[in-house]
Amino acid sequence: MTASIRIGCGAGYSGDRIEPAVELAEQGRLDYLVFECLAERTIALAQLRKAHDPAAGYDPLLAERMRAVLPACAAGGVTIVTNMGAANPVAAAAVVRGVARELGLAGLPVAAITGDDVLDVVTGGGFTIDETGAPVESLGDALVSANAYIGAAPIVEALGQGARVVVTGRAADPSLFVGPLRHAFGWTADDWPLLGRATAVGHLLECAGQVTGGYFADPGRTDVAGLARLGFPIAEVAADGRAVVTKVPGSGGAVTIATCSEQLLYEIGDPAAYVTPDVVADFSGVELALDGADRVRVRGATGHPAPATLKVALGHRDGFIGDGQISYGGSGAIARARLAATIVTERLRIVGVRPDALRCDLIGLDSLHGAARSGVHPEPYEVRLRVAARTRTRAEADRIGREVEALYTNGPYGGGGATAATREVLAIASTWVPRDRVSCRVSLEVA
């Protein structure tokens, strides 16, 4: 049996930096390189692109990422696992094969995993929306996507067939790591303690730079060196599931007990019950220990049987948001910005816009944490008024920005830098479907 596996994370979200992934591929001495590129809403947006163009719907940076990392991965024997397939893993796998051929890597086996798209299952299936208790059918034509969070099983299958690149859709983030570890060590699908440990590794790595010192620096308090060339994480995982988190020597950032603690608890509710498609992971007994510079040992995670149902992300159209902004500076800036907010609010009433919700923020003063906290700090030299409103129609949303822009000649003196934007809201709700209603399929083809 393999003694230990080196697995890296080359992206923590769709738009993440690419050079750290190249650094991992070239210098990480990796067995596996994972790219986690799907947030809750990303796949719904991808489904909209696919509806527009059946050949689209995968990650926009897929070809660029693959061009950057495939040469080193092929040379070093690094297998890639990614959910960059988004709404269209089959088309994404074809893109990867195309890039491979361009690079002289014909023969590379690339697998696409499908089956997470369960729109047909949830429509007319009597399922209930988790957040509201309403039937899924109540979303009507507004429902644009339904993707089940699938687990590691099809990834294990694809790797077993010899895939060197595995492209999934809505696989759960940690499952992208659980799959390669199960394949490498021969762990079974019901070894809950081992799957809990693998999930802890996946959870620590899945946001890439967030465990190597990204999103941690606070100057003078928690300084981190080299954030402009932040190294992405590597886990050295042993056959018993114990792991060390580290990064490429000489890269920027830091792996410390503090950075690992923050990431371990990131997006976690009850640490004893982190529900994934593979296992209900228990992080409540995890221990972290320093093992040299930029090396943290992880042990003590365990797990309990996987849930009988799979979570489904339902993407649905939910109106529009109009957003208008303008800046005021110098003495009296805040009073002028407040007057401007009053004017816009009154104008929207006069022109008949009836938003579902409206808010006026003074950026620099109260936009993040409300008015209660801003009172204890000195008045800023400049503020930026932001008026945002959610409306049923695009025309009404457009009106928000127009009314802010009109402050130039109709509002208080000294306003500058007005901007206006409107976007359609693609909201996400969730439901749960029985596992046997979701069947995944692996399609392996060589480049």
Next chain:
Amino acid sequence: MRLRDVAHGRAGDKGRRVNLSVIAFDPADYPRLAREVTADRVRAHLADLIAGPVIRYELPQLAALNFVLERPAGGGVTETLALDPHGKSLSAALLDLEIS
């Protein structure tokens, strides 16, 4: 002193639910965190920004607490009008809490 003098933390989100970790720089300060930073105090400190109860989980071996709270209705990532839709900056507000 303020919580940020002895602890660090990060906010995470899932829909309307937000979790805020609070982790002691020095494990010796964990008993102080456990005593001072109760669910009730967190709820009171962030009262204007959250809705519903605050649940606290304790992880003594990590010298960490994990708070789970809910943002007000309409406060989910995809539908909120807030400038910080995820509530990622909330952990900085919590770390301004005065403790003794």
